[in-house]
Amino acid sequence: MSTLYERLGGATALDAAVDIFYRKVLSDDRINRFFENVDMDRQAAKQKAFLTMVTGGPAHYTGQEMRVGHAHLVAQGLDDAHVDAVIENLATTLKELGVPDADIAEVGRIANSVRDDVLNR
Numbered sequence: 001m002s003t004l005y006e007r008l009g010g011a012t013a014l015d016a017a018v019d020i021f022y023r024k025v026l027s028d029d030r031i032n033r034f035f036e037n038v039d040m041d042r043q044a045a046k047q048k049a050f051l052t053m054v055t056g057g058p059a060h061y062t063g064q065e066m067r068v069g070h071a072h073l074v075a076q077g078l079d080d081a082h083v084d085a086v087i088e089n090l091a092t093t094l095k096e097l098g099v100p101d102a103d104i105a106e107v108g109r110i111a112n113s114v115r116d117d118v119l120n121r
Contacts, residue, residue, distance in 0.1 A: 003056030004110075007103050008094075011052065017093050018048045024089040031085045034073050054110050066117035074120045083118060087111045 008014060022044055026032050035043070053059040070078065087108055094104045 004103060004106055005052060005055040005057035008055060008099060008107075010057065011048075013097065014048055014051055014055075014057075017090075017097055018044050018051065020096070021090055021093040022047075024093060025086065028085060028089060031082050031089075034076065034078060034082065051107075055107070066114050067120050070118045071120055074118075078119065080115070080119065083111075083115050 005014070008017070022035075022040060026035060026040070049060050090111060091104050091108055094107060095101075099107075
């Protein structure tokens with residue numbers, strides 16, 4: 001059975017998805033303030049590595065633990081509505097790329113599985 005990483009299309013597809021995803025995020029007034037003064041090339045590289053790892057691809061993610069990496073955002077008011085907006089943008093991106101609904105739902109479950117760590121609770 002193939003991994004979610006393989007079903008999503010591997011590295012090339014995830015690279016494209018993350019680039020499209022961040023264009024959406026940066027134009028989303030609900031959440032774009034959290035990305036002000038962020039090196040988006042570095043951010044995209046971390047997100048690609050993280051998504052690769054959590055979807056069953058080669059594990060090269062070396063980013064901080066979720067609570068540590070997002071603590072400054074929680075201090076700026078990051079909450080469930082913001083996480084919902086991020087997941088919504090990710091789902092919309094995957095839908096536009098033709099990813100089947102079942103795989104989009106699986107990505108959503110993975111994203112929701114780190115919600116409490118992201119929100120430090």
